[in-house]
Amino acid sequence: MNTNYELIAGLEIHAQLSTSTKAFCRCPNRYGAEPNTLVCPVCLGAPGALPVLSKEVVKQATKLALAIGAEIHLHSRFDRKNYFYPDLPKGYQISQFNHPFATGGELHIAVGTSVRPIRITRAHIEEDAGKSMHLADGSTVVDMNRCGVPLIEIVSEPDFREPEEAGAYLTSMRELLRFIGVCDGNMEEGSLRCDANVSVRLRGESELRERTEMKNLNSIRSVERAIRAEMQRQIQAYESGGEISRQTLQWDDQSGKLTPMRAKEGSNDYRYFPEPDLPWLEITEADIDCERELLPTLPAARRKRYREEYGLHEEAVYLLASDRAISDYFETLLVDGRAPAIAAAWVQGDVQRILNENAWDFTEFPVSAARLGGVIDAVEQGRISRNAGRDLLRRMMTDTRSADEMISAEGMEQLSDATALRGIVRELLERFPSELAKYREGKTKMIGFFMGQIMQATKGQADPNSSREILMNELDHSN
Amino acid sequence: MHPRIPSPAILRQTPSKLPEAVEAALACAREHEDLGAYLTLLEERAREQAAQVVARVNAGERLPLAGYLVAVKDNIAIKDVPLTCGSKILDHHPSVFTATAVERLERAGAVIIGKTNLDEFAMGSSTENSALKQTLHPRDISRVPGGSSGGSAVALAIGSCHAALGSETGGSVRQPAAFCGVCGLKPTYGRISRYGLVAFGSSLDQIAPFASTCEELYPVLCAMSGADPRDATSASAPVPSSQKLTEPDRKLRIGVLRDYLEHESLAPDIASASRDAIERLRSDGHELIDLHLPVLSYSIPVYYIVATAEASSNLARFDGVRYGFRHPEADELSQVYDLSRGGGFGPEVRRRIMMGTYVLSAGYYDAYYNTALKVRRVIADALLDALSRVDVILTPTTPSTAFKIGEKVDDPVAMYLSDVFTVPANLAGVPALSVPWSDDSNGLPIGLQLIGKSFEEEFLLRSGMILERLRPTT
Numbered sequence: 001m002n003t004n005y006e007l008i009a010g011l012e013i014h015a016q017l018s019t020s021t022k023a024f025c026r027c028p029n030r031y032g033a034e035p036n037t038l039v040c041p042v043c044l045g046a047p048g049a050l051p052v053l054s055k056e057v058v059k060q061a062t063k064l065a066l067a068i069g070a071e072i073h074l075h076s077r078f079d080r081k082n083y084f085y086p087d088l089p090k091g092y093q094i095s096q097f098n099h100p101f102a103t104g105g106e107l108h109i110a111v112g113t114s115v116r117p118i119r120i121t122r123a124h125i126e127e128d129a130g131k132s133m134h135l136a137d138g139s140t141v142v143d144m145n146r147c148g149v150p151l152i153e154i155v156s157e158p159d160f161r162e163p164e165e166a167g168a169y170l171t172s173m174r175e176l177l178r179f180i181g182v183c184d185g186n187m188e189e190g191s192l193r194c195d196a197n198v199s200v201r202l203r204g205e206s207e208l209r210e211r212t213e214m215k216n217l218n219s220i221r222s223v224e225r226a227i228r229a230e231m232q233r234q235i236q237a238y239e240s241g242g243e244i245s246r247q248t249l250q251w252d253d254q255s256g257k258l259t260p261m262r263a264k265e266g267s268n269d270y271r272y273f274p275e276p277d278l279p280w281l282e283i284t285e286a287d288i289d290c291e292r293e294l295l296p297t298l299p300a301a302r303r304k305r306y307r308e309e310y311g312l313h314e315e316a317v318y319l320l321a322s323d324r325a326i327s328d329y330f331e332t333l334l335v336d337g338r339a340p341a342i343a344a345a346w347v348q349g350d351v352q353r354i355l356n357e358n359a360w361d362f363t364e365f366p367v368s369a370a371r372l373g374g375v376i377d378a379v380e381q382g383r384i385s386r387n388a389g390r391d392l393l394r395r396m397m398t399d400t401r402s403a404d405e406m407i408s409a410e411g412m413e414q415l416s417d418a419t420a421l422r423g424i425v426r427e428l429l430e431r432f433p434s435e436l437a438k439y440r441e442g443k444t445k446m447i448g449f450f451m452g453q454i455m456q457a458t459k460g461q462a463d464p465n466s467s468r469e470i471l472m473n474e475l476d477h478s479n
Numbered sequence: 480m481h482p483r484i485p486s487p488a489i490l491r492q493t494p495s496k497l498p499e500a501v502e503a504a505l506a507c508a509r510e511h512e513d514l515g516a517y518l519t520l521l522e523e524r525a526r527e528q529a530a531q532v533v534a535r536v537n538a539g540e541r542l543p544l545a546g547y548l549v550a551v552k553d554n555i556a557i558k559d560v561p562l563t564c565g566s567k568i569l570d571h572h573p574s575v576f577t578a579t580a581v582e583r584l585e586r587a588g589a590v591i592i593g594k595t596n597l598d599e600f601a602m603g604s605s606t607e608n609s610a611l612k613q614t615l616h617p618r619d620i621s622r623v624p625g626g627s628s629g630g631s632a633v634a635l636a637i638g639s640c641h642a643a644l645g646s647e648t649g650g651s652v653r654q655p656a657a658f659c660g661v662c663g664l665k666p667t668y669g670r671i672s673r674y675g676l677v678a679f680g681s682s683l684d685q686i687a688p689f690a691s692t693c694e695e696l697y698p699v700l701c702a703m704s705g706a707d708p709r710d711a712t713s714a715s716a717p718v719p720s721s722q723k724l725t726e727p728d729r730k731l732r733i734g735v736l737r738d739y740l741e742h743e744s745l746a747p748d749i750a751s752a753s754r755d756a757i758e759r760l761r762s763d764g765h766e767l768i769d770l771h772l773p774v775l776s777y778s779i780p781v782y783y784i785v786a787t788a789e790a791s792s793n794l795a796r797f798d799g800v801r802y803g804f805r806h807p808e809a810d811e812l813s814q815v816y817d818l819s820r821g822g823g824f825g826p827e828v829r830r831r832i833m834m835g836t837y838v839l840s841a842g843y844y845d846a847y848y849n850t851a852l853k854v855r856r857v858i859a860d861a862l863l864d865a866l867s868r869v870d871v872i873l874t875p876t877t878p879s880t881a882f883k884i885g886e887k888v889d890d891p892v893a894m895y896l897s898d899v900f901t902v903p904a905n906l907a908g909v910p911a912l913s914v915p916w917s918d919d920s921n922g923l924p925i926g927l928q929l930i931g932k933s934f935e936e937e938f939l940l941r942s943g944m945i946l947e948r949l950r951p952t953t
Contacts, residue, residue: 041576045796048556048578048675052711080792084816091795271839276681276789278711
């Protein structure tokens with residue numbers, strides 16, 4: 001790519017809010033139902049029906065605005081965005097244009113080793129349209145279940161200079177939205193969607209050149225690929241003496257091609273005007289404070305603590321703060337004074353392995369932090385071995401007892417009594433004279449053989465550290 | 480002639496007569512079918528409802544509207560009943576729900592006897608814009624009944640009901656009330672839920688009742704009033720209590736809009752009727768105060784910008800995609816829109832959609848729509864300020880009495896000016912009442928308008944009773 005040019009890109013993220021009902025009616029907000037079953041006169045735009053804003057939408061929008069540090073406007077207003085399309089039953093979309101819910105804010109992205117802020121222009125509330133599906137026979141059918149589902153549109157400043165930065169921003173935003181429970185972030189189901197605005201200019205230029213808009217970027221990878229492709233197209237156009245005109249492009253992930261979109265009916269003059277069916281959206285400082293108190297500590301702050309106070313390595317820092325449930329679980333383990341590094345190792349290692357094996361989401365993991373804490377404590381106190389602890393955790397998938405109950409009921413207490421262990425070791429040395437001879441000839445790997453025999457003889461209950469110490473002593477000093 | 484239906488008061492005392500009264504009302508409606516008041520008579524439904532009301536009263540329920548037979552303008556939804564809006568584009572599409580106002584009337588014991596004709600989507604001042612029927616003036620069939628709620632005004636004037644619902648955006652109840660010699664009240668914006676009223680100009684629209692007298696109108700208003708969780712613009716202001724209405728117990732300060740009494744378009748008979756009313760009010764002991772509000776002269780242009788802008792958006796849903804008329808020759812998407820909307824809407828509706836689209840378009844938005852919003856605010860402030868100095872404002876309701884059919888159809892601006900005195904109350908959101916006063920030299924009714932303070936409909940109706948007492952006996 002011609003490196004004389006730099007990328008200027010911004011993202012518009014549409015996030016479906018995780019509310020129980022749609023934005024302006026009482027229909028359930030749920031994905032995957034039979035087409036056109038989650039509808040009512042309001043979201044279908046029946047003559048005479050009127051929208052009423054759900055309070056839940058305002059709460060969710062408030063959480064998001066707080067999480068990105070945006071300024072929430074105590075008075076915001078809805079506008080109508082007018083255009084004709086079969087999946088838009090009223091002939092207009094209720095959105096916010098001149099007086100958005102929140103403005104400003106930022107989100108930090110990490111690219112390579114550097115972390116930098118991306119500025120956010122605004123976040124406003126709007127309703128989703130239905131879903132048009134174009135069938136093989138050329139006809140189009142419409143599912144109105146999505147009509148009126150609440151969206152928050154988050155518009156970034158054109159702060160991206162590399163396609164990967166846009167990808168990192170989308171990743172961070174998705175993580176944040178999930179973390180605060182505002183959106184499930186599922187890009188395949190369309191609950192999180194992304195458009196990109198792209199222009200390029202020669203390095204050193206101060207003016208912005210004409211930009212294009214790309215729609216239908218349905219994964220983080222496609223955001224990066226599409227921006228890269230469009231960047232190249234624009235550079236080639238300029239280099240061959242051409243111009244870029246303002247247009248909307250559709251990204252096809254399969255072919256990796258951008259095609260100009262058929263213009264929406266009529267021109268792009270949406271004739272925004274204040275939605276007369278809805279009063280100003282009024283929110284108080286008290287309402288905002290209420291949401292602020294409910295807001296969890298965000299991933300960025302958690303990571304800082306994990307890194308600086310707990311001294312965890314980067315992999316653990318990222319994993320343990322990227323999901324609210326995992327992070328809270330981890331932090332619950334620390335409450336009883338367990339060492340962060342040890343708790344992290346269990347969550348990151350054993351727990352994660354079980355999740356992967358079962359293809360579970362963390363919410364499906366059946367062992368509470370209290371029970372895993374019991375396992376960790378038993379291991380740390382030397383009552384059972386690390387391996388026995390691992391085994392205990394696995395058995396907890398189907399056993400609801402606490403670690404202590406399971407250990408005492410099944411006699412799993414670790415054998416660490418020196419006299420008993422010494423007796424076992426001496427007996428083994430007598431049983432395996434040739435192996436002992438090999439050790440004496442210098443084959444130190446025979447230590448492993450004897451350790452294995454000790455574990456076998458004690459059904460894994462021998463404390464490995466004490467056993468090893470006694471074994472070494474006996475090997476080197478007995479005749 | 481059909482036997483006149485007993486008054487609501489009589490029916491309330493003897494509810495057993497209600498089924499009989501329903502038959503009389505339906506007979507009256509059928510007898511006057513040529514006047515074109517009704518689009519749909521709900522005969523079976525009305526009989527069933529009447530039986531239910533009788534049963535409820537006999538079971539001891541106290542129903543404030545027991546005995547009321549009511550006609551409903553056909554832009555107000557009743558479940559499973561065709562909702563035409565006087566348009567071809569809805570193609571007798573039945574509504575899937577009932578308007579809150581109608582629900583409340585029925586809960587209070589009213590019986591709905593039919594749906595009435597209107598200018599298509601309530602756009603007009605003569606009911607000539609209905610795509611379905613011509614409605615005629617009950618006293619002179621060569622004349623219009625006014626509009627857009629002409630069907631409701633005529634249904635009441637012929638005695639086929641005790642009250643009727645219309646809708647107001649710029650005078651669509653007061654103007655036909657004046658033309659047909661009945662009372663019509665536009666309530667404060669937000670007083671009655673708009674849920675189920677097909678929107679024309681949403682920031683101006685209100686469901687508005689007609690009745691023969693202020694006293695009979697009052698319980699109908701009370702039953703419909705109050706906040707509705709399904710309409711975010713409905714007001715939570717206290718609802719008037721439905722006690723018996725009486726004149727105010729003090730003398731009034733009445734503002735008189737000189738600008739209107741001297742208006743160039745005001746018919747001489749209406750000017751002299753207004754002067755007569757002022758004299759009689761003064762003799763009755765009330766204080767009359769001259770008001771001069773020149774800014775009101777911008778009301779009509781402001782109204783036609785705001786209302787058409789909102790209408791252009793409100794009517795976008797009638798696109799032939801999901802319900803109603805789809806042009807048979809449309810085979811691709813743009814044709815579905817162009818042909819269905821072009822063929823389904825009548826000329827006045829098309830004109831207003833185009834005007835509204837124009838005033839909202841990029842490049843014209845500030846000059847028209849934004850300016851109109853600002854002037855609307857100035858008009859509202861002027862009217863509210865004047866109302867803070869008086870109890871009510873008196874004006875003629877209309878510049879002329881009922882005009883001839885066809886007289887203004889080719890001159891939209893002349894038609895629009897029939898609302899010149901009524902529009903300011905809609906722009907300001909305040910309540911206004913038209914009360915019949917006298918007849919002109921052609922024997923056509925003249926109505927006077929009282930404009931009141933926000934949410935003071937009760938006081939406004941009580942003031943209207945003064946006019947009813949003072950009006951010349953014919």
